[in-house]
Amino acid sequence: MSITTSPFPIPALHPSIAAALAAQERPVVVIGGGGWMGQAILHMIGCSAETSDLPSRLHVFGSAARTMPLPGGRSVEVRPLSELGDLRVEAPLVLHLAFLTKDKVDGLSPDAYERGNAAIADTVAGWLETVRPAGLVLPSSGAVYGAMGNAALSNPYGALKLKDEDRFTALAERRGFRVAIGRVFNLSGPFMNKLPLYALGSILAALIDGRPVVLRAPHNVVRAYTHVGDALNLMIAEALAPGDGASLFDVAGLEPVEVGELARRCAALLGRIGIPIERPPHDPGREDRYLGDPAPWRRLAGRHGITLSPLDAQILDTAAYVAALPPDERRAA
Template sequence: MIVRGDQHIAIAGAGGWIGLATLDLLEQALGDALAERISCYGSTERSLTLRSGRQVQQRPLSQIATLNATRIWLLHFAFLNKDRAEAMSEDAYRTVNDTISATVLNAVSTLPVEAAFVASSGAASKVTDPFASPAMRLYGQMKLDDEARFADWAEGHGRRAVISRIFNITGPYINKHQAYAIANFIMDALADRPIAVRAPREVFRAYVAIRELMSLGFALMADRSAPVIRFDSGGEAMELGRVAQNVAQVLNGGSVNRTAITDAQPDRYVGDDRVYTALRHAHGVEAVPLSRQILETADYMRGLVN
């Protein structure tokens, strides 16, 4: 990943999967300059440990507006995801996410932020889907609201908002291994178990590596051709049975046990790869093949399961 310019990079939600993976990429790009070029914020003050062993201090998100820097790029990864919507009351969930959004929006409005990367979600495309769960629709609506706020900020202040609806990603720091299909398949393969695909319907997913996604994100923040750019994460759409076969082949795993498909309603959660691919090509970002994504994700997970 190439980080163009000398902007200070503020990361809201640094301790989550995407935040930690991005910190890892920034460490590779900036080396020892990382400490002076980045500031991390999250729900609590704590130390974040990268794969290299480097410790990065995270400060409370409430302190983000006190950042002292002359040129800033802000990465907005802070949000309670769908699993929290399932566990909380709707009012509580809305209150927390509205507070997070308002805190970050205040920071981009009052600090010299030149560009912001807003990590939205593919759930924003499911708001009116009658087959989506109430938690998915609620999460998606709040992500839609967040997209609109930051687009308005960029257009009203002459700044740049790069808004990405993230569907399915791979790479180090992956979490929720039981919830994410590809992580579950990798766990089975690493444990020498048959890979189980339990969905009783066709399930389609498309994967991109975090390092690919964020390389594009940084390139787009540097491109000031328009105040707002929106794109979905892309990748080739595959049914989970085929994804599992890829995992088994790459990791020299065993068999794949695919539950019989008895439900005619497919589950399709993929972004617009045509726009994503066009943006990649325009900015010279190479695609990471699925086989490489699997290896890189498994390398990280292997250290967790052994």
Template structure:
């Protein structure tokens, strides 16, 4: 309980940066979120409700996903509509967050043809609807996997996922370049942190945080060197809002930022903030697993909008906010 009391409140962990809040006040575009029930979508919703207030947020936000359902985020909920109804929205100036995609962990559970068809259909529905609904700003959550699309040494599922993400990058960038007044920000996201983290069995950070909260040693089991660069979800959403609601080039493609860290150093940062010890398996001679970004363009945008980067320890605390129930 003492450890829980030391964590930030959810509102603090999702709070949008001042530059994003200022942008929301001076720009009244409708905000459409495709993929609202996912990690970034829920964190964005929580940040928007906190920044705008519930009444204004409900009047300004429209959510879409695979089916009609209520998306919960903290004490609030909002109904997302089926993606097929996106094109039925009234035409008005809109900033759209395209966050929906079948990730590479889905490759093994379906045929490759079905996987490719499903993702191309999803992105096609978004792209086809942009003009009719009046969208002139779009944020696309791409993936660092796009950098491995043509890497012969990368795993097949990573190359397939990456190639589809790269197709999205090109399609939405071309949309922004095709008419005056449009802007796109496509971000290749490498590693996220923060509230509403999902796939707890897949993400090392979730495992580390849960171990620390449960007073277990934080185990790093990888027998090779593993490097990742983390950014908090609130930083990503803040940067997207601040940049797209300001003037700039029609299309931007950037990597997410963060400092490249070996998983043992990530675990140490978690332990230093949340308590506990780290047990790191011996690192052998195998090929290192390096999945880190080039943060230069991201850092330049942070500086442009006076957004302060978040140390890894505090990223761990923000991630822990919605993981406490895992140890109940």
């Protein structure tokens, strides 16, 4: 049951998770509420009838204080991360979603980028020394695989994600709580930000605006998508499962697709097959594959009774969100 008036579909909080949060009156702490996954989980919670009282138990932190609107005329207050240390709650579910993202790497020196992320991690880890959560959700990235060994210097984003994985795993083992670490590859669904940075977002924005779809890579680019709602539901389910220490897995889409085929598929689903898809001449000499291992992801979904969204449904959900944005936001990087 949903209580949303959103112009685009809001992912549903899985019934077992909603029931667990409602029955145990568990506090929920969302760190990084303004990002893609942060906005998604706040709307999922806010639109669930089972958790209609949860806003009184919801604690949200971000880079600055603000009020975030939710569907149905409700809102949630976001407090600055610097105030996290003042929070005292019993056995919360914690979603640590705060991280300086890949697009910040080019705008900062390596030292400044590392210091910025270290400050976030220090704040969250310091607070976790004072509370024992019921579970911790820590999204990581498929970029960690490219940062292992000697490649860390050329991949600071992946290297710092890997450092966070190690740090919060050790903390969970020492403090006796469970952390679900999902290495995210390619997400879809509402609240996607900075559309031009993502193949799916830029394709859909162009199609919705009636512009030519411009694919810049001459070589094959292969991706597989996971709906942001599926990713959050499954990571939360793993975080709340019995046991402590780390549950580490890839958040990996089940259906690989080359971006040229993705563009044609989006155009067909949106009824925009007449819009040109432009691309340089094909270069068969290389291929860009950014894919996780879907087998553990599929097993976890089965274990928790979560039905994963097929690619067509993911495309349509993402398109509905993109279409609801103002035209200037569809072009904004």
